[in-house]
Amino acid sequence: MDFEYAPGHEQFRQEFRDWLVKHLPSELCLDDASDDRVASDRETFERRRMWQKEMHAAGWVGISWPKEYGGRGAGLIERVIWDEEYTAARAPVLPGNMGLNLVGPTLIHWGTDEQKRRYLPPILNADEVWCQGFSEPNAGSDLAGLQTRAVEDGDRFVVNGQKVWTSGAQFAHWILLLARTDATAPKHRGISAFLVDMATPGITVRPLVLATGHHHFNEVFFNDAAVPRANLLGPVNQGWKVSTTTLMHERHSAGGRSHVAQIARLVALARTVHQDGRPAWENPWIRQRLAQLAIDSEALKLTRLRSLTRQLRGEAPGPEGSVLKVFGSELGVRIGDVAGEVLGIHALVNEPSDAVPDAPRWFNRIVASRQYTISAGTSEIQRNIIAERVLGLPKD
Numbered sequence: 574m575d576f577e578y579a580p581g582h583e584q585f586r587q588e589f590r591d592w593l594v595k596h597l598p599s600e601l602c603l604d605d606a607s608d609d610r611v612a613s614d615r616e617t618f619e620r621r622r623m624w625q626k627e628m629h630a631a632g633w634v635g636i637s638w639p640k641e642y643g644g645r646g647a648g649l650i651e652r653v654i655w656d657e658e659y660t661a662a663r664a665p666v667l668p669g670n671m672g673l674n675l676v677g678p679t680l681i682h683w684g685t686d687e688q689k690r691r692y693l694p695p696i697l698n699a700d701e702v703w704c705q706g707f708s709e710p711n712a713g714s715d716l717a718g719l720q721t722r723a724v725e726d727g728d729r730f731v732v733n734g735q736k737v738w739t740s741g742a743q744f745a746h747w748i749l750l751l752a753r754t755d756a757t758a759p760k761h762r763g764i765s766a767f768l769v770d771m772a773t774p775g776i777t778v779r780p781l782v783l784a785t786g787h788h789h790f791n792e793v794f795f796n797d798a799a800v801p802r803a804n805l806l807g808p809v810n811q812g813w814k815v816s817t818t819t820l821m822h823e824r825h826s827a828g829g830r831s832h833v834a835q836i837a838r839l840v841a842l843a844r845t846v847h848q849d850g851r852p853a854w855e856n857p858w859i860r861q862r863l864a865q866l867a868i869d870s871e872a873l874k875l876t877r878l879r880s881l882t883r884q885l886r887g888e889a890p891g892p893e894g895s896v897l898k899v900f901g902s903e904l905g906v907r908i909g910d911v912a913g914e915v916l917g918i919h920a921l922v923n924e925p926s927d928a929v930p931d932a933p934r935w936f937n938r939i940v941a942s943r944q945y946t947i948s949a950g951t952s953e954i955q956r957n958i959i960a961e962r963v964l965g966l967p968k969d
């Protein structure tokens with residue numbers, strides 16, 4: 574493949590880079606771009622909302638959304654460049670991330686014209702932030718086994734049940750909810766999707782705090798919560814198909830992230846942190862581990878480019894698309910593991926110290942990295958998919 578970008582693409586990159594340099598406030602920049610997908614508190618959340626509004630006003634939000642829905646209608650390459658520049662600037666994940674990447678594209682595919690007019694513009698300008706109400710205590714990998722019920726009652730549905738691991742529900746105005754509308758049908762055919770106002774009486778949000786102390790997830794309880802029939806997304810009992818659209822966009826956006834900057838920071842750390850009285854960098858074993866991360870990261874980049882080339886040629890996704898999620902998320906975990914090896918006993922300290930001034934960043938990185946291979950489909954499930962659908966291996 575041709576590794577050079579066309580002049581028009583380079584111009585797009587420069588334009589976005591210059592805009593970020595001029596407008597991105599340094600206090601919004603992340604310590605570690607990958608680990609703070611949900612704001613740590615409401616004040617940070619509101620600051621990020623203002624940031625999304627500013628970006629939207631300048632035309633930098635929803636760049637791959639079609640123009641007719643308020644996006645920029647840009648192509649795949651621009652989307653990749655946007656991601657690269659945004660990550661390199663260590664800009665914060667947009668608070669409307671879930672709406673922009675998952676709910677919006679699902680609405681564009683399944684929504685009525687009225688729903689698109691009503692819900693899409695506030696996703697772009699961050700007036701309304703969304704969360705994803707799919708997983709339940711007994712339905713994660715086996716999502717179709719979900720038990721939350723929505724019972725038809727005139728022009729509304731009455732919802733009862735519980736969701737879990739709902740990222741950002743504490744800030745969200747709306748939730749894309751999957752609920753069972755036909756308990757007698759085969760499990761994939763009795764589910765419907767709903768657009769639900771989080772202010773609906775009967776909805777309770779309870780925090781789940783991560784090992785890092787960060788409030789990322791929640792449990793969301795529905796107790797006789799009434800949802801208007803007009804808020805059904807797609808046909809009744811076709812929610813599984815709707816969720817497939819959402820999950821396709823979720824998996825597509827997971828795993829493809831570049832790890833280059835993190836590995837560079839880890840190398841810098843190894844040069845300063847001491848083990849047995851000398852810099853960790855002088856330990857050949859550590860250097861080998863860091864070299865392997867750099868190799869893996871390059872392999873991931875090339876696999877991503879191969880996948881991109883196929884998409885640009887209009888070809889069906891190949892095996893490289895499926896391995897991106899597994900390899901990318903497992904590389905994220907390996908970076909956390911090597912950080913632990915470099916830091917040794919310092920890895921347990923979540924306070925800045927003379928030995929490790931940015932200790933909280935590394936503590937967070939090491940402890941939080943386990944989530945990568947679980948969110949957006951676990952590694953085991955991805956391997957099942959690769960085995961069955963890519964390699965064509967028998968199921969038993």
Ligand SMILES: Cc1cc2nc3c(=O)[nH]c(=O)nc-3n(C[C@H](O)[C@H](O)[C@H](O)COP(=O)(O)OP(=O)(O)OC[C@H]3O[C@@H](n4cnc5c(N)ncnc54)[C@H](O)[C@@H]3O)c2cc1C
Nearest residue numbers: 705706707708712713714738739740944947948951953954
């Ligand atoms: C950071 C993060 C953010 C998330 N955000 C959201 C969100 O916003 N909204 C939402 O709805 N959900 C969210 N989730 C939940 C996520 O989708 C689920 O955690 C995930 O699908 C796994 O489901 P589970 O936790 O119930 O684990 P389980 O499905 O119970 O799996 C437990 C273990 O068994 C393995 N396993 C299960 N079935 C099989 C099988 N058939 N073959 C082999 N191994 C198997 C799994 O791989 C895993 O190791 C989030 C999760 C994380 C970590």
